[in-house]
Amino acid sequence: MTRTATASANTNIALIKYWGKADEALTIPTTSSLSLTLGGTRTTTTVSFEEGARGADTVTIDGVRPSPAQVARVSRFLDLVRHRAGLTAPATVHSSSTVPLAAGLASSAAGFAALALAASRAAGMELDARALTRLARRGSGSAARSVLGGLVLWNAGKDDETSYAEQVVLPTAQPDGPPDLAMAVMVLTQERKEISSTAAMRATMGSSPLYPAWVESSAVDLREALAALRSGDLPRLGEVVEANALGMHAAMMASRPAIMYWTPRTLEALRAIAALRHEGMPVWATIDAGANVKALTSGACGERVAAALRERLPGVSVWLRRPGGAARIEGV
C-alpha cells in the first residue's frame, strides 16, 4: 500500500534573524527570531511511503535529482517521521516551487515546512501547529517559521519541547492598525552561495569576537521590533530590522577567516534603499545568507518602492511580495 500526502508552504524572511545553534542536533537556536511569511512563494511537496518496499528514498526537486548530500538531509528528516510513526517504508518525495529558483525565494524554509506537513500526514500523524513547527525546525531552523502565516515568532527555547514557532497576533484596536507590510525582493545574483548557512553559523559562533555582542543585541532588537509592531510604527520597525541584519553580517565578517556574502551589487542596493529613504519613502533593508537584498516597506507604498528600486538598479529584477498564509495540505 502507498500512503501519500501533498502539502505546500510559503517561504519567510526574518525581520530579526536566526544565526547560530545552541544545539546543532536538535536545531535549538541561540536567539529567538521574528519573520514575515511571504505570499506567492509556495513550495509544494508530495511524499509517498511505499509500504512493504525496501531501498532508499528517492527525491526530486523541480524534476531534478538533488545532490547526494541534499538527499541525505531529506532522508535524515524522513527518519524522524518514520521513527515517530513506527514506519520503515522508503519514501518518494517530489517537490516543486511556484517561484523560479532565480528569484532566490525557493528556500529550504518553505521546502522543509512543506515536507514536514506532507511527510507527517502521509505517515498517518495529525500534528498540531506547534508540533509541526518543532518538526520542521529539525529539517532547517527557518522552516519552523514557514509552517505559519503572516508574522511569526520562533521562540528559541531550551530544548525540543520549548523551541517552537507561533503566530504574532497584533491588537487590531490600534488607531492606525498594525503596519501593512510588504517585501521587495531584489535578485542581484543567481549564483549559489559559497558557504551554507549551517557552516557559516558554526564558523561565526566559533571564531567571531562580535558574535556574543550580536546575540545580546538581538534580544533587545526583538523586543523593539515587537513593540514597534504593536504600536503600528513602521519606521521604528524598519530601523531595527535593518540594524539587526547588518549586525549579523558584521559578526560574520569578523569571523576568522571572514564570511563575506556581499558583492558590490549588495552595497549598491543598500545605498539605493538609503537614498529612497532620504527622499521620504518608507523602506529598509535586510540580507540573509547570500548577496541578495530584500527591502521591507509598507503594502501601500510597495509598488512605488519596487518601481523606484528597478529604476535605480538597472537589470535587477524586483519581486514585490505581501504577507502570505500558513503551510497547508493540498488536493483533498
Ligand code: DP6
Ligand atoms: C540568515 O534556516 O537556512 O536566513 O537551520 O542550518 O538550515 P539551518 O539554517 P537556515 O538559516 C537561516 C539563516 C538566515 C536568517 C533567518 O532566516 O532567520
